[in-house]
Amino acid sequence: MAEAAILVALKLLGQALATEIVRLASSHASEIALTMSDLEARMNNITIELRVMQSLLDQMDIHDQSNKTMVTWLLEVQKAADRIKDIGDEFIHLVGHEKFGKRFYMKNLFKEPKSLIASKQIASQLETAEKSLKLLGELKERWVSVTRAEPGSSTNNADQHPVQEPVTAYFTDEPDIIGIDENREKLTNLINSKEPHLSLISVWGMGGIGKTTLVTSVFDREKEHFSCHAWIRIGQAYKPDGIIRNLISEICSNGQSTQIKTDHMDLRGLKETLRRFLQQTKYLIVLDDAWDQNSYQRICDVFADGQQGSRIIITTRNADVASLARESNRLGLTPLPVKESWKIFSNKAFQFEQNHVCPPPLVELAKHIVSKCNGLPLALVCLESLLCGKTESEWKRVHDQLPWELENNTTLHRLKNVLKLSFNYFPKHLKQCFLYCCMFPEDYLFARKKLLRLWIAEGFVEQIGGSTLEETAEGYLSELINHSMLRVMKKNYFGRVKKCQIHDTFRMLATSLCMKDNFCLLYEGEFINSDICVRRLSVIKSGNNIVYQVPLQKLRTLMTFDHSMMDSSLLTQDIPKLTYLTVLSLENLSIDSVPHNIGNLFNLHYLGLRNTKVKLLPDSIEKLHDLQTLDLMGSEICKLPDGIVKLKKLRHLFAEVLIDSAFKLFPSRSGIYAPKGPFYLKDLQTLKAVESNSMVVEELGNLTQLRSLRIWNVKENDSTGLCRSLSRMNSLSKLAINSSHENELLQLENLNLPQIQKLILNAQLKENMLESPLFQTSGKGIHELWLGWSQLQNDPLPTLSHLKNLTFLALQKAYQGQRLIFKAGWFPKLKILVLRHMPNLIQVEIEQGTMVSLEQIMFQELNKLMEFPKGIQHLMNLKWLICKDMYFGGLENKGTHKIYHFNCQVV
Ligand SMILES: *[C@@H]1O[C@H](CO)[C@@H](O)[C@H](O)[C@H]1NC(C)=O
Ligand SMILES: *[C@@H]1O[C@H](CO)[C@@H](O)[C@H](O)[C@H]1NC(C)=O
Ligand SMILES: *[C@@H]1O[C@H](CO)[C@@H](O)[C@H](O)[C@H]1NC(C)=O
Ligand SMILES: *[C@@H]1O[C@H](CO)[C@@H](O)[C@H](O)[C@H]1NC(C)=O
Ligand SMILES: *[C@@H]1O[C@H](CO)[C@@H](O)[C@H](O)[C@H]1NC(C)=O
Ligand SMILES: *[C@@H]1O[C@H](CO)[C@@H](O)[C@H](O)[C@H]1NC(C)=O
Ligand SMILES: *[C@@H]1O[C@H](CO)[C@@H](O)[C@H](O)[C@H]1NC(C)=O
Ligand SMILES: *[C@@H]1O[C@H](CO)[C@@H](O)[C@H](O)[C@H]1NC(C)=O
Numbered sequence: 001m002a003e004a005a006i007l008v009a010l011k012l013l014g015q016a017l018a019t020e021i022v023r024l025a026s027s028h029a030s031e032i033a034l035t036m037s038d039l040e041a042r043m044n045n046i047t048i049e050l051r052v053m054q055s056l057l058d059q060m061d062i063h064d065q066s067n068k069t070m071v072t073w074l075l076e077v078q079k080a081a082d083r084i085k086d087i088g089d090e091f092i093h094l095v096g097h098e099k100f101g102k103r104f105y106m107k108n109l110f111k112e113p114k115s116l117i118a119s120k121q122i123a124s125q126l127e128t129a130e131k132s133l134k135l136l137g138e139l140k141e142r143w144v145s146v147t148r149a150e151p152g153s154s155t156n157n158a159d160q161h162p163v164q165e166p167v168t169a170y171f172t173d174e175p176d177i178i179g180i181d182e183n184r185e186k187l188t189n190l191i192n193s194k195e196p197h198l199s200l201i202s203v204w205g206m207g208g209i210g211k212t213t214l215v216t217s218v219f220d221r222e223k224e225h226f227s228c229h230a231w232i233r234i235g236q237a238y239k240p241d242g243i244i245r246n247l248i249s250e251i252c253s254n255g256q257s258t259q260i261k262t263d264h265m266d267l268r269g270l271k272e273t274l275r276r277f278l279q280q281t282k283y284l285i286v287l288d289d290a291w292d293q294n295s296y297q298r299i300c301d302v303f304a305d306g307q308q309g310s311r312i313i314i315t316t317r318n319a320d321v322a323s324l325a326r327e328s329n330r331l332g333l334t335p336l337p338v339k340e341s342w343k344i345f346s347n348k349a350f351q352f353e354q355n356h357v358c359p360p361p362l363v364e365l366a367k368h369i370v371s372k373c374n375g376l377p378l379a380l381v382c383l384e385s386l387l388c389g390k391t392e393s394e395w396k397r398v399h400d401q402l403p404w405e406l407e408n409n410t411t412l413h414r415l416k417n418v419l420k421l422s423f424n425y426f427p428k429h430l431k432q433c434f435l436y437c438c439m440f441p442e443d444y445l446f447a448r449k450k451l452l453r454l455w456i457a458e459g460f461v462e463q464i465g466g467s468t469l470e471e472t473a474e475g476y477l478s479e480l481i482n483h484s485m486l487r488v489m490k491k492n493y494f495g496r497v498k499k500c501q502i503h504d505t506f507r508m509l510a511t512s513l514c515m516k517d518n519f520c521l522l523y524e525g526e527f528i529n530s531d532i533c534v535r536r537l538s539v540i541k542s543g544n545n546i547v548y549q550v551p552l553q554k555l556r557t558l559m560t561f562d563h564s565m566m567d568s569s570l571l572t573q574d575i576p577k578l579t580y581l582t583v584l585s586l587e588n589l590s591i592d593s594v595p596h597n598i599g600n601l602f603n604l605h606y607l608g609l610r611n612t613k614v615k616l617l618p619d620s621i622e623k624l625h626d627l628q629t630l631d632l633m634g635s636e637i638c639k640l641p642d643g644i645v646k647l648k649k650l651r652h653l654f655a656e657v658l659i660d661s662a663f664k665l666f667p668s669r670s671g672i673y674a675p676k677g678p679f680y681l682k683d684l685q686t687l688k689a690v691e692s693n694s695m696v697v698e699e700l701g702n703l704t705q706l707r708s709l710r711i712w713n714v715k716e717n718d719s720t721g722l723c724r725s726l727s728r729m730n731s732l733s734k735l736a737i738n739s740s741h742e743n744e745l746l747q748l749e750n751l752n753l754p755q756i757q758k759l760i761l762n763a764q765l766k767e768n769m770l771e772s773p774l775f776q777t778s779g780k781g782i783h784e785l786w787l788g789w790s791q792l793q794n795d796p797l798p799t800l801s802h803l804k805n806l807t808f809l810a811l812q813k814a815y816q817g818q819r820l821i822f823k824a825g826w827f828p829k830l831k832i833l834v835l836r837h838m839p840n841l842i843q844v845e846i847e848q849g850t851m852v853s854l855e856q857i858m859f860q861e862l863n864k865l866m867e868f869p870k871g872i873q874h875l876m877n878l879k880w881l882i883c884k885d886m887y888f889g890g891l892e893n894k895g896t897h898k899i900y901h902f903n904c905q906v907v
Contacts, residue, residue: 002074003057004432005081006050008459012088013047035119039091042126046084049133053077056140073140075518080132082535086554086580087125093602094118186331187218191284191311192225198305203315204322205333208378211315212288214333219286219313224879226284226310233288233443240298244270247285247302251277271302279304287314290321335375344377345370349384361392365399378503382422385482398425419509432460433476434485435519437502438510439538441561445489445499452477453629453652457583457606458557470651470685493807493831494783520557521550539565556603557583566591576600586612587631599623609635610654622646632672633688634658642675652686656710663812664837666742666762666789671712674699689736694718701725710736714763719746727752739763742789742813754778762788770799784808791816801826807853810834818842818864824849836860846871853877860884 017040057077094115190201203211216231223229230250232243248270265273285303290296296314303312316322322330336344349366350356358366369387373379387395426434433455440446452473455461461473480486481497485506490499502510514520520536521528530550536557542565555578558570565571566589575584576597584601585608586594592613598604599620604627611634621627622643630647632655640655655672659665671689680702687703689710690696697718700709706729714722714737726732733755739746739762746763749772753759756779769775769790782803787796792815800809807829818840824847831853835844842864854875859865859882866887872878 002078002081003054003428005078005085006054006057007428008432009081009084009088010047010050010054011459011462012085012092013043013050016088016091017043017047035116035123039119039123039126042123042130043088043091046126046130046133049130049137050081050084053133053137073136076139077136078518079533080129080136082554083132084129087122087129089580089603090118090125091122094122183214183331183333184218187214187313188222190329190331191218191222191313194309196307196309198303198307198310198312199329200325201311201313201329201331202322202325203313203331203333204317204319206317206376208376209333209335210377211333213377215286215288215313215315219284223284227281229284231286231288234290234295235443238291238295241267241270243299244274244302248274248277251283271299274302275304278302278310279306281306281310282308283310285310285312287312290314290316291318293321293324296321296324336377336380337375338371341370341373341375341380342367345373345380345384348381349387352389362395365395369399379419382419386422386425419506420513423509423513427479429460429462430476430479432458432519434480435510435514435517436460437486438507438514439520439522439536439557439559440502441540442507443501444561445501446486447499448477448497451500454583454585454606456651457628459582459605468685494805542568552578554580556580559583559585560587560589563588563590565589579603582606584608588612592636594618596620602626605629607631609637611635617641619643625649628652630654637672638670639673640675642677644675645677645679645681648681649683650681651683653681653684654686654688656689663788667712667738669712671710678702685731692718692722692740694721697721697725699725701728704728705731707731708734710738710760712738713740714738714744714746715740716745716747719748720750723748723750723752729753731755734758736760736786737763739789743791748772748774752778756782758782758784760786760788761790762786763790765790765792767792767794770796775799776802779803781805786810786812787814788812790814793817795820797822797826804828806830808832808834810836811838812836813838816840819845821845821847822850823847827851828853830854832856832858834858834860835862838862839864841865843867844869846874848874851875856880856882858882858884859886861886863887 057074187201187203190199193199203215205211219229219231228251230247232246232250234243244267287296303310314321314324322332345366346358347356350358353359369383370380373383383398387398390398423431423434436455436458437446437451449470452470455473455476456469461469461476463469464472477486477497477500481488481500486500486502488497488499489501490497492498511522514522518532518535520538521530521534523537523539523542525541528550533551533554535554537552537555537559539558539560539562542560542562552570552574558575558578558581571586571589571591572595575581576595577600579600580603581601582603583606584604585606587608587610590613592615594609594614594617596618597620598607598618599622601624604624606629607624607627608629608631610631613636614632615636617632617637617640619641621641624647626649627647628649629652630650631652634656636657637655638657644650657670658668659670660668662668669689671691673691674693674696676695679699682702683705684703685705685707687706687709689712690700692711692714694715694717696711697714698721700706700711700722701724703709709726709729709732711722716739722737726735727750732753735753735756735758737746737748737760743764745766746761747766748761748763749766749769751772751774753774756774759779759782765787770792776799780803783805785800785803785806785808787810789812790796791813795817796811796815797820800806801823804827806827809827809830809832811834813836815838820835820841820843822845827850830851833851833854833856835841835858837860841862844865846869848871855877856879857872857875861884872881
C-alpha cells in the first residue's frame with residue numbers, strides 16, 4: 001500500500017502548494033513570509049522525491065513484494081508518506097482557511113504569533129520528513145534492488161486511464177455462465193420435482209468454485225414458481241434470531257409489505273410466527289454458506305412442511321453440512337475440466353478479438369495460465385479481467401509470475417494467490433477503495449452512495465476534468481464491480497446499483513492485506529496491543545467497551561458497527577483528542593450527545609450520526625471547515641447551530657425526523673430548521689431535508705449545485721419563490737416538495753427541472769399543473785413520480801402518459817374522480833404502480849397493451865373499489881398484487897394484507 005500512501009500524500013501536497021498563501025507569501029518581507037517560502041520550497045522538494053519514489057514502485061514486480069527486505073522498506077516508505085500527509089493536513093489547516101485566503105487577512109496572519117510558531121513547527125517537521133525520505137532512498141541503494149520491468153511493458157497504464165475498458169462482470173445477471181449448465185439442470189430438477197414434502201437440497205464445494213453463482217442463477221429463475229422466497233446468508237458469525245428476523249423481513253419485502261412486526265419478539269415468538277406463515281405457503285429458501293450443521297439445526301424447526309412442494313437449498317464448503325440432505329439431494333461441485341475452463345477464460349479474456357479466439361502468439365501462455373487456475377471459476381475470472389486487452393509482454397509478465405506463486409500449493413492457497421496477484425495489478429486508485437470495503441462487517445450491504453461519500457472523505461478520489469468527485473467515485477465502483485471484486489446485490493427500479501457486497505473470499509484476502517499493510521485495524525472484541533500507529537479503526541464487535549493499547553493519536557478513521565458500544569472511553573473522552581480524524585461514523589449507536597469540543601477535529605470530512613439519539617450539535621461544529629458530509633438522518637436533531645453556514649465545503653447534509661413511517665399521516669416527516677440568515681454553501685449537493693419559510697425559499701436559490709433536495713412545510717405564498725429558486729439548480733435530479741398542510745395549494749406550474757429523475761409532490765395541486773411544461777417537456781426523463789394529496793378533479797393519467805420513461809408511479813389522494821383507465825400503449829416501462837387512499841374511486845380498467853412491463857401493483861384504502869380491476873389479466877409480467885385495507889368482493893381485509901402471487905395463485 002505504499003503506492004497508495006504516496007498517491008494520497010502527493011495529492012495533499014498539491015493542494016497545499018495551491019493555497020493562495022503560498023503565492024502571496026513571496027511579496028512580503030516579514031519573518032512569517034520567509035518561513036512560508038521556506039515551507040513552499042521544502043514541499044516542492046518532497047514532492048519531487050515522492051514522484052521519483054512513485055515511479056520506482058511502479059516498476060516493481062510481484063517478486064519484490066514478497067521479499068522481506070523489500071517489504072520492510074515499503075512499510076517505511078508508507079509510514080513516511082503518511083507522515084507527510086499529516087503535515088500537509090496541518091499546513092492546510094493553518095493557511096487554507098478562508099479567513100487567511102485573502103490578501104486582506106494576510107496581515108492578521110502575520111501578526112498572530114501563534115501562526116508563526118505553528119508554521120515554524122511545520123517547517124521543522126517537513127525537514128525531518130525530507131531527511132527520512134533521503135535516508136530511505138539511500139537504504140534502497142544499499143539493500144534493495146528493484147527488478148526493472150522490461151521496456152515497453154506498462155502494467156500501470158491503468159493509472160493514466162482511470163476508466164478501464166469494460167470487462168463483463170461475473171456476478172451479473174448473465175443468462176449463461178458456461179460451465180454450470182449441467183449442474184443448473186440438476187438443481188432445477190431437484191427444485192421442481194413432484195415431491196410434495198418439504199425437501200432440503202445441499203450444494204457444496206470449496207470457496208470460489210461457484211456455488212453461489214450457480215444457486216443464484218437457479219433461484220432467480222425458479223423463485224417465480226413459489227409463493228414466497230428468501231435468500232439468506234448464514235456465514236460464520238450467525239445468530240439464530242438474526243437469521244429468523246432476516247428471513248421474515250426478506251419474505252415480507254418480497255411483497256413490499258411490513259405486516260409482521262418483529263421488534264419485540266424473542267426467539268420463540270419469532271420462530272412461531274415464521275412457522276405459522278410458512279405452513280401455509282409454498283416457499284423456496286436459500287441458506288447460503290453455512291459453516292456447520294448447528295447453524296441449520298438451530299433454526300430448522302421453523303421450516304414447516306405444508307406439503308406444497310417447498311424447498312430449502314443450503315450451500316456450504318463443509319461436507320458434513322451437505323450430508324444433512326438426502327444423498328440424492330446433494331450436489332457436489334468440482335473444479336471445471338480444462339476444456340470448460342478454457343471456454344470461460346477465452347470468452348472474456350479475448351472479448352475484443354474476433355470470435356473470442358486467442359491470438360496465436362498468446363496460445364501457449366494462455367494455456368499455461370488456465371492450467372494454473374485448477375478449474376476454479378473465481379480464479380479464472382480474476383485473471384481474465386486482469387489480462388483482457390493487455391499486450392503480449394504484459395501477458396508474459398503475469399505468466400512468469402504465476403508458477404512461482406502457485407505450484408505445489410493447496411487449492412485454497414492457490415485461489416488466494418491468484419487473488420493477490422490480481423490485486424497487485426489493480427490500478428492504484430482502486431486498491432485503497434477495495435481495501436476500505438473490508439472495514440465493514442462480513443456480509444455488510446454497502447449502500448452505493450454512502451460508500452462513494454466515504455471514499456471521497458478519505459481522499460481516495462481524484463478530481464478528473466469537469467466531473468464531480470461523486471461521478472469519478474462512481475466510475476471506481478463500476479470498475480470494482482467489473483473486476484468481480486464487489487457484487488451487485490440490489491438494483492433500483494431503473495437498473496442502477498443500489499446495494500453491493502464484497503465476495504467473502506475477497507474480504508478474507510483484503511483483511512489479511514489490511515493487517516499486513518497497516519491499512520486498518522478491525523476490532524472484534526479481543527484486546528489489541530501493538531505499537532504501530534493505527535490510522536483506521538473499525539469496531540466490529542466491542543461488548544460495550546473496547547480495550548486497547550495502541551497509539552491512536554494519528555487515527556484518521558473511526559467507524560463503529562456494534563450498537564451496544566456506548567460508554568467506551570473512546571467515545572466519551574478520546575474522540576476530541578484524535579485531532580487528525582477525517583471520518584467519524586457512529587451510526588446506530590444509542591448515544592445522546594457528542595463531545596462539545598468536537599470542533600477540535602479540524603480535519604474532519606465525514607461525520608455520521610445517523611440513527612443516534614443525539615439531540616443537539618455543539619456550537620464548535622462551526623470549526624469543522626473541511627466537513628463534506630454531515631449525516632444526522634433519523635437522529636433527534638431538528639435545528640442546526642447557526643455556525644453551520646461556515647462549513648463551506650459541505651456537500652451532503654442529511655437530517656430528517658420521522659413522524660410516520662407508513663407515509664399516511666400528513667406530514668410524515670419533518671426537516672431541519674435552517675440557520676438564521678443567508679446560507680451560501682456553494683458545494684452542497686444533497687439537502688435532505690429542510691423546513692421551509694420565505695427566507696429559506698429565497699436562500700435556496702443560491703445552492704445551485706444541489707442534486708437532491710427535500711423540503712417540508714411549504715406555504716402557498718412561497719411556492720412561486722420556490723419555483724424561482726429551483727430553476728437555478730441546473731443539476732437537480734431528485735426533488736421532494738411537501739406542503740405545510742394537506743389542503744395547502746401550491747402553485748408549481750413554473751417548475752422547470754431539466755435533469756429531474758425522481759419527483760415527489762405532496763401538496764394540493766392546481767388542475768392545470770399536469771399540463772405545465774414540467775410534465776410536458778422538461779421533465780420527460782422522470783423515472784419515479786409520487787403525487788400525494790394533489791386532489792385533482794380531472795383524470796391525471798392521459799397527461800402523465802407522456803412520461804414514457806416512468807418506472808414507478810404512485811398516486812396517493814391524488815385524484816378525486818371515480819374511474820381510472822390505463823389505455824393501450826401507456827407507461828411502457830412502468831414496473832411498480834401504487835394507488836392509495838382515493839376515496840371516490842370505484843373502477844380501475846386496464847386495457848390490453850398498457851403497462852407492458854408492470855411487475856407489481858399495490859392497492860391500499862380504496863374504499864369504494866369493490867371490483868377487481870378489469871383487464872388485469874392483460875398484465876403479462878405482473879408478479880405481485882398487494883392489497884391493503886381493501887374491500888374487494890365484499891370481503892373486508894382491513895388492517896391486514898393480502899398478497900396475490902400471480903404465477904402460483906389464481907385470484
Ligand atoms: C531543495 O532541493 C534543492 C536541490 O537539491 C536544494 O538546493 C535546496 O536547498 C532544497 N531546498 C530545501 C528547502 O531543502
Ligand atoms: C531480497 O532482495 C535483496 C535485494 O534485492 C536480495 O539481495 C535478496 O537476496 C532477496 N532475498 C530473497 C529471499 O529473495
Ligand atoms: C512441485 O513439486 C514437484 C514434485 O514434488 C517438483 O518436481 C517441482 O519442482 C515443484 N515445483 C516447484 C515450483 O517447487
Ligand atoms: C501456499 O501459499 C500460501 C499463501 O501464499 C503460503 O503461505 C504457503 O506457504 C504456500 N505453500 C506452499 C507449499 O508453497
Ligand atoms: C463496467 O462494465 C459495464 C458493462 O460491461 C460497462 O458498461 C462499464 O462501462 C464498465 N465500467 C468501467 C468503469 O469499466
Ligand atoms: C444501521 O442500522 C441500519 C438498519 O438496521 C442498517 O441498515 C445499517 O447498515 C446500520 N449501519 C451501520 C453502520 O451499522
Ligand atoms: C443569495 O441569495 C440572495 C437572495 O436571492 C441574494 O441577495 C444573495 O446575493 C445571494 N448570495 C450569493 C452569495 O449568491
Ligand atoms: C428515456 O430512456 C431512454 C433509455 O434509458 C433514454 O435514451 C432517453 O433519453 C430517455 N428519455 C428522456 C426524455 O429522458
